[in-house]
Amino acid sequence: MSLHPLPTPGFSFELLATLGHARAGILHTPRGDIETPVFMPVGTAGTVKAMTGDELRALPIDAKIILGNTYHLYLRPGLEVMGAVGGLHKFAAWDRPILTDSGGFQVFSLAKLNDIDDDGVTFRSHIDGSKHRLTPEVSMAIQAALGSDIAMVFDQCPPGDADDATHELALARTTAWAKRSLAAPHAPGQAVFGIVQGGIDTARRLRHMAEITALDFDGHALGGLAVGEDIADTYRILDEVAHLLPANRPRYLMGVGTPTDLEKGIAAGIDMFDCVMPTRNARNGYLFVQSGPRVNIPNAANRLDLGPIDPECPCATCRTHSRAYLRHLYLAKEILYARLATLHNLTFYARHVRAIRDRILADGDRA
Ligand SMILES: [Zn+2]
Numbered sequence: 001m002s003l004h005p006l007p008t009p010g011f012s013f014e015l016l017a018t019l020g021h022a023r024a025g026i027l028h029t030p031r032g033d034i035e036t037p038v039f040m041p042v043g044t045a046g047t048v049k050a051m052t053g054d055e056l057r058a059l060p061i062d063a064k065i066i067l068g069n070t071y072h073l074y075l076r077p078g079l080e081v082m083g084a085v086g087g088l089h090k091f092a093a094w095d096r097p098i099l100t101d102s103g104g105f106q107v108f109s110l111a112k113l114n115d116i117d118d119d120g121v122t123f124r125s126h127i128d129g130s131k132h133r134l135t136p137e138v139s140m141a142i143q144a145a146l147g148s149d150i151a152m153v154f155d156q157c158p159p160g161d162a163d164d165a166t167h168e169l170a171l172a173r174t175t176a177w178a179k180r181s182l183a184a185p186h187a188p189g190q191a192v193f194g195i196v197q198g199g200i201d202t203a204r205r206l207r208h209m210a211e212i213t214a215l216d217f218d219g220h221a222l223g224g225l226a227v228g229e230d231i232a233d234t235y236r237i238l239d240e241v242a243h244l245l246p247a248n249r250p251r252y253l254m255g256v257g258t259p260t261d262l263e264k265g266i267a268a269g270i271d272m273f274d275c276v277m278p279t280r281n282a283r284n285g286y287l288f289v290q291s292g293p294r295v296n297i298p299n300a301a302n303r304l305d306l307g308p309i310d311p312e313c314p315c316a317t318c319r320t321h322s323r324a325y326l327r328h329l330y331l332a333k334e335i336l337y338a339r340l341a342t343l344h345n346l347t348f349y350a351r352h353v354r355a356i357r358d359r360i361l362a363d364g365d366r367a
Pocket residue numbers: 309310313314315316317318319343344345347
């Protein structure tokens with residue numbers, strides 16, 4: 001057995017088996033164990049859209065950890081509400097671990113008129129245009145108020161087509177902001193993960209990895225992938241970089257991706273994933289199946305199809321309803337559609353990652 005205590009008390013990472021660079025383990029947290037590799041459903045605004053906590057906790061999804069978005073929760077409902085209710089766990093009635101991002105990615109991608117300087121970012125809310133400022137210290141204070149179990153450092157994520165000068169400036173800021181995030185007050189028992197940037201240049205990635213892993217983080221993330229670069233470059237960077245992250249800490253690939261991306265990421269040595277793809281695709285009519293391409297539910301081919309979305313899927317949607325019924329609900333814009341479709345896609349993702357984990361445990365070397 002290989003149990004590694006992490007810097008934050010109550011957290012440890014247990015490595016069970018390895019298969020090539022792929023790893024199966026358990027991230028132990030004060031709010032419960034997280035079997036890795038793990039896919040974390042995204043609960044942007046304090047809700048994994050269309051799902052209840054009971055549905056997420058129950059098999060076959062059995063989500064051991066979900067995400068919350070600092071940017072969204074800071075703007076709405078805001079810190080006054082969050083302080084009054086005692087944090088996101090109580091507010092959302094979710095008793096398992098929560099990871100919060102730092103808000104940086106949303107500020108750069110969603111907010112209007114963001115203005116970056118070496119100290120932080122000034123931006124206008126995408127909701128009402130109000131002006132706000134996010135710095136490493138402010139991000140950590142918001143994440144402390146949310147009371148997440150894992151907080152992410154505030155970083156600058158350049159777009160996939162950014163030039164060298166933009167990348168270098170972003171790297172210098174991200175390292176400086178990582179130090180400031182680590183030094184800022186956290187919620188009691190809150191772990192903090194560092195983020196490695198550097199785009200698709202391997203040497204730059206490795207240089208930044210050395211700077212970030214020299215700091216005492218509980219885990220390490222690769223940020224700035226799947227942000228518009230060619231998918232071949234995403235996979236190349238994963239293959240060249242992920243397995244070089246410290247082996248005794250969890251490794252997290254942020255905001256990626258498709259079922260194939262998860263397979264590639266796990267093979268490269270990643271332990272944790274999040275992405276809006278299963279939930280957003282569900283609402284947009286795309287449903288994942290074990291064999292074959294995604295089902296596009298509004299297609300006329302499904303009009304008289306009385307079979308389930310996926311005969312191999314144990315979810316309540318597949319056990320109860322036909323493709324024809326789901327197509328009807330989608331076209332009629334019935335709100336039940338979003339619930340049934342999301343339940344199915346999250347089941348697919350959970351089972352996909354669990355099957356890979358089982359393979360690593362069965363065929364891999366014991367750690
Ligand atoms: Zn299903």
